[in-house]
Amino acid sequence: ITAPVIAIDGPSASGKGTVAQRVANALGYGYLDSGSLYRLVALAGQQAGVGYDDEAGIAAIAAALSAEFRGDQVLLSGNDVTEAIRSEEMSAASSKVAALPAVRAALIERQRAYRRWPGLVADGRDMGSVVFPQAEVKIFLTASVEARAERRYKQLIAKGVAANIRPLLQDLRERDERDASRSVAPLRKGEDAHLLDTTELSIEQAVDAVLGWARDAV
Numbered sequence: 001i002t003a004p005v006i007a008i009d010g011p012s013a014s015g016k017g018t019v020a021q022r023v024a025n026a027l028g029y030g031y032l033d034s035g036s037l038y039r040l041v042a043l044a045g046q047q048a049g050v051g052y053d054d055e056a057g058i059a060a061i062a063a064a065l066s067a068e069f070r071g072d073q074v075l076l077s078g079n080d081v082t083e084a085i086r087s088e089e090m091s092a093a094s095s096k097v098a099a100l101p102a103v104r105a106a107l108i109e110r111q112r113a114y115r116r117w118p119g120l121v122a123d124g125r126d127m128g129s130v131v132f133p134q135a136e137v138k139i140f141l142t143a144s145v146e147a148r149a150e151r152r153y154k155q156l157i158a159k160g161v162a163a164n165i166r167p168l169l170q171d172l173r174e175r176d177e178r179d180a181s182r183s184v185a186p187l188r189k190g191e192d193a194h195l196l197d198t199t200e201l202s203i204e205q206a207v208d209a210v211l212g213w214a215r216d217a218v
């Protein structure tokens with residue numbers, strides 16, 4: 001018998017990372033931010049000078065990736081890259097490497113290894129469909145693209161970073177399009193996933209909804 005998994009999938013800037021982390025804390029479960037793995041692969045590819053269209057080259061980097069999560073810190077080969085992987089450049093680059101089938105295949109077992117007792121909350125695009133198809137709870141967490149752009153905008157302003165809504169909207173639309181139209185593990189709500197639209201919800205309301213489904217299933 002394996003540890004329970006709560007799979008939370010959805011588009012960029014939907015707030016699923018924040019919700020997933022809080023649900024994990026509330027339940028005492030581990031947390032996997034699968035998107036950061038694709039971000040790490042993109043950064044490692046850039047550092048190694050491998051082009052994002054070199055599928056075999058990027059897949060080799062993914063297979064050999066030295067990634068470590070220490071609290072809120074993300075380490076690549078022992079170096080703190082927490083901020084570096086969050087740049088707009090790496091956001092775009094990660095969705096390019098994530099479209100390469102060999103890269104996704106190279107990361108599957110690494111992601112499954114995070115399933116440990118007492119349980120795991122995993123967030124990404126294909127947690128419920130590909131990585132943990134047997135997950136006890138599957139959630140498709142989304143919000144309107146305008147609401148997501150506004151949240152990203154407020155985050156940037158709060159961090160003291162100059163930002164404009166328009167390019168943020170444009171970037172989210174492009175990434176949504178790339179994530180939803182790729183041939184492997186496209187982003188879409190599975191029939192067995194609960195839909196959680198957070199356009200009009202607070203973080204607390206979203207967390208409570210997930211905890212409610214978890215209580216029923218686990």
Ligand code: C5P
Pocket residue numbers: 012013034035036038039091094095096098099123124125126127175179
């Ligand atoms: O979630 P986050 O925005 O950090 O993910 C970065 C990119 O990695 C996404 O744009 C998506 O293309 C890709 N990704 C993926 N599958 C996952 C998680 C992320 O393809 N499970």
